[in-house]
Amino acid sequence: MTQEQEKSFVTLINENQGLIHKVCILYETDKELRNDLFQEIVLQLWKSFPTFRGEAKITTWMYRIALNTAISGLRKLGRKIKTEELEEFHFNISDHSEDHFEEDFKKLQWAIRQLSEIERAMIMMALDEVPYDEIAENIGITQNNVRVRMNRIREKIRHLIR
Amino acid sequence: MEELEDLKQIWKNHGQGYAPKKESEIALMLQGKSNSIISKLKRNVWVELIFTIACSIALGVYTFTLEAGAIMWTIISLLVLFAAYLFYYVKKLMLLGRFDASDGNMKSSLENLYKKLSVYISFYRKSYAVLYPVYFFLGIFFGALDTGFEGFLTRMKDPKTVVLLVAVTGSFFVFTFIATNFYLKKLYGNHLAKLRELLDELQG
Numbered sequence: 376m377t378q379e380q381e382k383s384f385v386t387l388i389n390e391n392q393g394l395i396h397k398v399c400i401l402y403e404t405d406k407e408l409r410n411d412l413f414q415e416i417v418l419q420l421w422k423s424f425p426t427f428r429g430e431a432k433i434t435t436w437m438y439r440i441a442l443n444t445a446i447s448g449l450r451k452l453g454r455k456i457k458t459e460e461l462e463e464f465h466f467n468i469s470d471h472s473e474d475h476f477e478e479d480f481k482k483l484q485w486a487i488r489q490l491s492e493i494e495r496a497m498i499m500m501a502l503d504e505v506p507y508d509e510i511a512e513n514i515g516i517t518q519n520n521v522r523v524r525m526n527r528i529r530e531k532i533r534h535l536i537r
Numbered sequence: 538m539e540e541l542e543d544l545k546q547i548w549k550n551h552g553q554g555y556a557p558k559k560e561s562e563i564a565l566m567l568q569g570k571s572n573s574i575i576s577k578l579k580r581n582v583w584v585e586l587i588f589t590i591a592c593s594i595a596l597g598v599y600t601f602t603l604e605a606g607a608i609m610w611t612i613i614s615l616l617v618l619f620a621a622y623l624f625y626y627v628k629k630l631m632l633l634g635r636f637d638a639s640d641g642n643m644k645s646s647l648e649n650l651y652k653k654l655s656v657y658i659s660f661y662r663k664s665y666a667v668l669y670p671v672y673f674f675l676g677i678f679f680g681a682l683d684t685g686f687e688g689f690l691t692r693m694k695d696p697k698t699v700v701l702l703v704a705v706t707g708s709f710f711v712f713t714f715i716a717t718n719f720y721l722k723k724l725y726g727n728h729l730a731k732l733r734e735l736l737d738e739l740q741g
Contacts, residue, residue, distance in 0.1 A: 439643070516739065
């Protein structure tokens, strides 16, 4: 690919890196593994960049690649569970000096991490205001199915952060 | 905090809860190596392929310096085996090459991945089912060369030797079959099981 393409790709990632960070935060709790996942997602996006023709929204394309990379499981396995347990422990004894928003966000983040990987992908898109038809398209299920699953996810989260 | 709108608010209010990467860092990532298991497997297969080619060339050159005899035929047998390995590695690379990033929806990507990984594992298992008997045959062949074909044929006339050979062969195949399956399950079993689990959840 040309230097110009590389430059426009880097700018694109830079402008939308929040999306990748959020995927990494929800799928990896270990900092090192999170950085690895970030790089892996960027590499997969770069590989797929020539086929992106702008027909879909840029965020839809990024969500697809990012979530497919995070969920496909063909990365390192093994250390994840231990770190997750530690994180949960840390959350339970969290320091009370955190401000209200930060605490709420941590609770939400913890609750989302307790969900299955597919549910995590769905709630993440919903929280980012992705419409249900796009969520359905990204996941590969019907809109009705998305509605039913989202209700279940909301119930689970409600139960988790009660 | 329960309703989706409230959750969205919390999600948004958090803003940049991460250290943003600079453009130069992102550009550097493009030069990096992929951490995926598939990329690592590809790199390993390439190293093995190059090593096999280098050994084949070295052995091929060495063969020309030898006179016809047991050592020369042994080396030629090894070269034939290496040639089989070349096809094996190329086929492996071809299969690994199909694991490209998918920008399709999650369900179809997972289905593709599951199918391709299953094909790769099946090829791995089948190729070992062929290669181990080749090793076994070569072992017997070299043994025969070492003791002389006539002596070998005489021993093969003894039913006890034949029964022993069949028993050893059977045990060898059973052991390698179990070992290969165990190794494959350890390497890829978790991934396949995980993919299956995700697909079941999507289909459920």
